[in-house]
Amino acid sequence: MFHWLEKHPFFFAVGVFLVIAFAGLVEILPNFAQAAQPTVGTKPYTVLEMAGREVYIKNSCNACHSQLIRPFKAETDRYGHYSLSGEYAYDRPFLWGSKRTGPDLHRVGNYRTTDWHENHMKDPAAVVPGSIMPAYGWMFTNIADINTAYASQLTNAQFFSVPYNKPVPTKDGGTVTVAMANSVAEANKMALDEAKVITAGMKDKDVQDMVAAGKIPEIVALIAYLNSLK
């Protein structure tokens, strides 16, 4: 066997590769599989949150805001517990970002509220003196794309086994079930119900009127998404 291998350098090389690759696999795979499990308390995005995530991506929020808290005291003091890989289990794509022109947003739902986001997106400098973030006025009039958000949900559920309509564990030891619609019409209705809860905490009369008329502006979806980041 070894004589044969010594006479056939190509197969010898293949053998060496296999041995080293096997060592790599047993080192890396179990750890990776363990770290990729959803963290307790991580739940799939509802349809409105998913639409907000798309608004976030569309406006390139991730170009200036990261969603990854590093394990340094200075960061955890400011943003909360450092990020765990399992917390991104339902993020496709993940939005870690690589640059912080603005602050990290991975747990922004813990310390900012609906009405703050509303004021801030309208005029950032009005609530954060000296802020260089531009205003995002068009989000108050553009309509959120619920159909695409529902398509994302379906893709995640069917191809990546994201547990919609199934109980997922919560931090307090209970479970919570994130519902997903069975049809586009139902998804739009569910999004509208969620939007009504969000607009109850908003001041903008136009936004409230739009939601009452059955239309969901992008700002409502975005706030739903930001509030879900905890």
Place this chain on the structure above:
Amino acid sequence: MNKLYVVGALFVAAMLGFTYVAMDIKGGMNGDIVNMLAIAGAVVLVIVSVFVVTKYVRQMQSDTAGGELAEENWDSIGEYKNPLPMGWAIIFLGLIVWAGWYFIVGYPVNAYSQIGEYNEDSAKANAKFEEKYTSLTAEELHNMGESVFLVNCAPCHGLDADGMNGKAANLHKRIAEDSVKHVVNNGANNLKTTFPGGMPPMLLQDKAQIDAVAKYVANGFKADDAAGKAAFTAGTCNSCHGENGEGMPSVAPKINGWDAEMVSTVLKDGKKGAIGAMPAFTNLNATQVKAVSTYITDISKGE
């Protein structure tokens, strides 16, 4: 004496001479121990290198192959059985010992962990914080409270704590008229951990009375406001909040001004009212809560 050794010795002499001249041009050794060590090292290096090289060149010139051939041969190329070189064997055994030491002291038993480093750093920082701020004067608390406020509270309440034109509560006052009206109409059940009972809605339903109470409470319980005082009593506000809004432990909060207990309760439970919602701030430690309570109590008194 072989000719090679003579050439080697001459080469060593030439190298050392060159080093001496170069050193002299650069200003000599100046009695510096590091310079002396470097020169001594260079001398040893040159001598050892030259003599070792000379020895092996000699050996190549004079050695002939011999000894016992090994049984294995590769494409008719044979190999002599050589004894294990002593230096190699020592290094090999030394490496085995080193591997054991490295396993235990280095990776993986004592492996570096980023989270471990974070935990150590945090514990150290917290211990330092506790040690540095065990006993604080009122002024130090006020100053620490101000910095905590600017980082955590100012994004909503504003740098001056004035609520930025109604975007959040104006902390220079305990409560605004609109908030009083909202609470009277809708009840309140925000501060669950300290006041588990909450407050029922609609204790007053007459609009004039509600307005009077709102004005009375928001303006700090002025004794000459007879209509307000009457409405306050009519709504049975006084039975829980006290005649002058001083509150009652576990039943109703103090509403005639801020105090440390009230601020820490809001920080713990968050709040939802006429203006909007405020999240709970559980990231602050006990000293920071005390500091920010002091700061808010101070500024609400105009200090």
